[in-house]
Amino acid sequence: MYKIMNPESGNFPILLEGTTLKTPVALSSMAGIVDARYALERKEHIGAAFLGGYSIDTATIAAGRELADSGRAEFLPDEPFDEISIQAGAMQGSGVVTGFNLRATNPEPFLEAVFALGDKIIYEIDAHCRQEAFIRAGSGEYLLTHPEKLREIIKALKREGVTVSVKIRAGVSQNDSLLAKSLWKEGVDICHVDLMDFGYQRIRQIRNSVPMTLIANNSINTPHVMKEMLSHGADLVSVARHSDVNTLSTLDEWARSNAQGHGWYNAPKQLCRGGDIRALAFCCMPVKECPLMPFLKRIHLSPREYMDLKSELVKGTQLEKGKETCFGSLSWCCKDSSPCMFRDMVLKEQKIPMARYMKMKQELSEKILDYVFSKDEIPDES
């Protein structure tokens, strides 16, 4: 369920079956600007690209024309599906996972898109655009304030078995965590979040409520900000306005070297340092007053269940080793950034490189999330 590890590349998540993501940096759509040519010029430094947005029904095309007339750049081809098909073809073989940011007011045009384009691309529902003309037409942000409409579109796409992303703007829905949870329950694969000014705290809230792939967006232009997002629950970051080659290559290089050095490219902070639910992989036994106890309560896991779960999940793995550590096994041990000679001694004895240890913690965290989110009472950090 929470399948973030990519067995082929070993480092980055699977966004679309059959395509390896080479870096957790994506291009975010900009109407009239981000097309295949734009993405291909940056292909060395991006793992994914969301082209568009493209308006694909009468109402949104009319809204796009209205905006274009007032001077905004828009893609307004005569035959949108033919054009998107050409763009998709141009991306083939580029090594960049391709999504299309699509605007429409009801399921039918999305289904037409699937008919024309097949299942080798990501269908990103634009529930983000806030221009008055798109909202009036019943698209973009309108879908966030009319979730039943959004649900109809998602249901139709998921019935076709394609990969679906929903682009949202944080702070529009009354509760972004509940919104993300409802998207996940409808089968949405990716939640692409324009965080506005809400920052990494909002991505952590969402991560603590859903196991789906999360793309963090808005002003993520430096490795420092990218690290903040990844260490609080984002699986990828995306860039629009600053998607110049220099910025993208800086983010890409940092991400790859971080993955190389630390094994778990988006390792969370420890829970007591503000980490998200994935940090349970680093938590101690529940024996003291610390943020773990209230957190377990919030995610409907009793201390006993948590202990049994972790012990069970590491059975027969190298994380079971480590009698010399605080709690008798590496499963309770801290993140690589916390210096500890006891843990390091065990790793040395067991010939486990630190990056491999972190990878094992990543696997453990994925299994913990699978368990927590398959329970009847699932977490909700509102």
Ligand SMILES: Cc1cc2nc3c(=O)[nH]c(=O)nc-3n(C[C@H](O)[C@H](O)[C@H](O)COP(=O)(O)O)c2cc1C
């Ligand atoms: C000129 C322009 C056009 C945009 N067009 C779209 C669009 O069609 N669909 C969409 O979901 N987001 C669109 N966006 C939003 C961006 O994808 C992104 O969410 C936003 O700019 C914040 O990210 P950034 O700080 O990396 O630019 C557009 C942004 C700009 C600047």
Ligand code: SF4
């Ligand atoms: S259990 Fe340990 S790592 Fe987790 S919050 Fe408490 S002190 Fe921090």
Ligand code: SF4
């Ligand atoms: S042995 Fe070290 S790494 Fe393991 S729990 Fe204790 S302090 Fe943390």
